[in-house]
Amino acid sequence: MKINKYLAFALTMAMTAGMAACGSNAASGSNSESDEGKPASVSKSSESELSGSDKVYKIGVLQYMPHDALDAANEGFFRALDDLGIKYDKDDQNAGGEQSACQTIAETLVNDGKDLIFAIATPAAQAVAGVTSDIPVVVTAVTDPADAGLVASNDAPGGNVTGTSDLTPVAEQIALVKKINPDAKKVGFLYCSAEANSEFQIGLAKEACKKEGLEYDDYSISNTNEIQTVVESAVGKVDVLYSPTDNMVANAMSTVSMVANENKIPVIVGEQGMCDNGGLITYGINYSELGYKAGQMAAKILTGESKPADMPIEYLSEEQCKLQINEETEAALGLDLSALKN
Secondary structure, three states, X not given: OOOEEEEEOOOOOOOOOHHHOOOHHHHHOOOOEOOOOOEOOOOHHHHHHXXXXXXXXXXXXXXXXXXXXXXXXXXXXXXXXXXXXXXXEEEEEEOOOOHHHHHHHHHHHHHOOOOEEEEEOHHHHHHHHOOOOOOOEEEEEEOOOOOOOOOOOOOOOOOOEEEEEOOOOHHHHHHHHHHHOOOOOEEEEEEEOOOHHHHHHHXXXXXXXXXXXXXXXXXXXXXXXXXXXXXXXXXXXXXXXEEOOOHHHHOOHHHHHHHHHHOOOOEEEOOHHHHHOOOOEEEEOOHHHHHHHHHHHHHHHHOOOXXXXXXXXXXXXXXXXXXXXXXXXXXXXXXOOHHHHO
């Protein structure tokens, strides 16, 4: 069994654009936590008001595909509603990674007259946003909703869509390259070229590599069948592989780690689920907590306390970004990362 150790990781004050992810919504003042550990965005009075409603809301869910991170976000969303006393009838749909299925499911949920639709990952969010401008849509696991065309801006969405971003501290993740291998010269970027979120993060990663004095090459895929061949093509050409929060790679991490471990290539990944499934290390976010924050936003919308147009995109706090090392992978690669654990 894998043994994963989570360590709190002190963030520097001089955060780059990538680091703007965690806690970048600080300007909105909605990320701090109360003394009781509950986000200040849900006050005691509003929590009481929410739990007092007897209405059963019809909530549709469109999840792009099943994998650990998106599953965790889904779980966190409804955990928040349960904690807030929101009653709901859940219509939970999964598109299995098929864009055409996203479109069909989105249209069905809209035609069913849901009170709110929860869309998980960018392709799902874009499908739902494309078929309704009336039903409130809360998204999560979307790196940059504005860049994805879902909202007018992340600070002021302006329409029926809002939610939480999973933009990770990309620059800090790239900084791990030389902590793993001080002699590393080149990083290989493994991602799906069709995922807008991945393209966005790879752009940040390239900027971070330039600052670290690292060279890089793209190893992009268009479907999961290509992953083994693409990873094998990187052998002997790169010192480290980096994959952002990419749904296709996340869904095939066992294949990635099999090839990478056999060839002693460390894989830095974008989130905890990818690390659980074979990635060496990440410095990222907890998707269950990201979904929980989206659930809190949904509760406010359902009860009329807030409107999506007026709710800025939210992010996890800096304290919720954690370093995680897969010690089984560490052993397979013959590495000693004990210095990072202290």
